[in-house]
Amino acid sequence: MRSWSETKKAKPHIELIPMIDVMMFLLVFFVLISLNVIPSQGLKTQLPSATTSQALKPQTKAIVTLLANQIQLDGQNTSIDQLVQSLKAQQQSGKSIAVIINSDKGVAVEQLVSVMDRLRADGFTSVSLATRKV
Structure with a gap:
């Protein structure tokens, strides 16, 4: 009588090198995000400083960004x-x-006042200016 030998099955094991590669990639990605190396959306502005600035409470808000020749609403160019x-x-x-105006230092006061005046004339009573705390 013949008997066929069974093939030996290899024990399952976990490959460590690919798992380490994936973990290192995730670590690098989260470090870059936390250090703001990957830029966020929107325009870079230099906020003016104010000693009496305060943190905003959570609410429905719209952020208006003003540059010398550009206006944005929540990151989208607009007129x-x-x-x-x-x-x-x-x-x-x-x-x-609540409308928050994020104005660059170089924006003329006339342009800032005209935007604020237009917003208040159209019924927006909660208009604030964003500043950087000193």
Whole structure:
């Protein structure tokens, strides 16, 4: 009588080198994110400093960024007329909206005041300026 020998099955084992590679990749990715090496969306602005600035409480807010020749609403380029229309559309959802103006140091006061005046004329009473605490 013939008997066939059974093939020996290899014991399962975990490959450590690929797992270490993946873990190192994740570590590097999270370190770069936490150090802001990977840029966030939006324009880089240098906020003016104020000694009386305070942290904002959580609320529905819209961030308006002003540069010398550009206006953005939440990271999207817009004009002053489109800005007001977009804010009114957000406000129609039933909640009041807080508008935060993130203005660069080099923006003329005239442009800043005209944007604030236009927003207040269209019914936005909660308009704030973003500053950096000294």
